[in-house]
Amino acid sequence: MLLFNRWDVKDVKTGDPGLEKYINLDVVLVPLSSGKHGNLHKTKVSIVERFMNRLMVPGHRGKRHKITSGRNTGKKHIIYASTKEALEIIERKIKKNPVQVMVTAIENCALLEEVAGYRLGSIIARKSVTVSPKRRLDLALRYLTQGIYKKTFKNKRSLANTIADELIAAYNSDPKCFGISERNRMEREAEGAR
Numbered sequence: 001m002l003l004f005n006r007w008d009v010k011d012v013k014t015g016d017p018g019l020e021k022y023i024n025l026d027v028v029l030v031p032l033s034s035g036k037h038g039n040l041h042k043t044k045v046s047i048v049e050r051f052m053n054r055l056m057v058p059g060h061r062g063k064r065h066k067i068t069s070g071r072n073t074g075k076k077h078i079i080y081a082s083t084k085e086a087l088e089i090i091e092r093k094i095k096k097n098p099v100q101v102m103v104t105a106i107e108n109c110a111l112l113e114e115v116a117g118y119r120l121g122s123i124i125a126r127k128s129v130t131v132s133p134k135r136r137l138d139l140a141l142r143y144l145t146q147g148i149y150k151k152t153f154k155n156k157r158s159l160a161n162t163i164a165d166e167l168i169a170a171y172n173s174d175p176k177c178f179g180i181s182e183r184n185r186m187e188r189e190a191e192g193a194r
Helices: 047-056 076-094 098-109 133-152 159-171 178-192
Strands: 113-120 123-130
Touching: 047 076, 047 098, 047 133, 076 098, 076 159, 098 133, 098 159, 098 178, 113 178, 123 178, 133 159, 133 178, 159 178
Parallel strands: none
Antiparallel strands: 113 123
8 A cells, every 4th residue: 555545655764763653654545534543642643644734733933923823724635635746746856755755854853952941949940951752753843834834924836845845955954944943943042051
């Protein structure tokens, strides 16, 4: 069985041993479970479907909600078609399995350290902490989808082209990718708070 009846997922390998348990690469024909895994853990959901679900609601950007994400909820068929087209574009551009490119892009965006604040008397001190693998994956998906949403906001480029470009940039660890730049920024902050 092939993903989207085109790509073999059995050959896809995760390079990060910490994320290997949380990136689900089970073979599915169509990555639309329609909430079948609602009562189960989210690691049971295919990574492509988790990426598509995250594209539905990428989240607010900034503390004052300058960019909200309420515009694209309920349009799963558009996200599905755009993701499929983006995977085709990736395959055409770099001649590799696009699911492998997606997994490597997510691994490249997953940060290792972040800053946690804690109260020390009357002040809030900041401390560098290591990130759990599940949170690493969640943050990587968030940063990728927020970057995609930011680049398609008030833009005439198609969603599929933007998804493909962002995933290729994250795959190549390009600092122009929003996920990579956020990871670098957070890790620099964590290094300063050690």
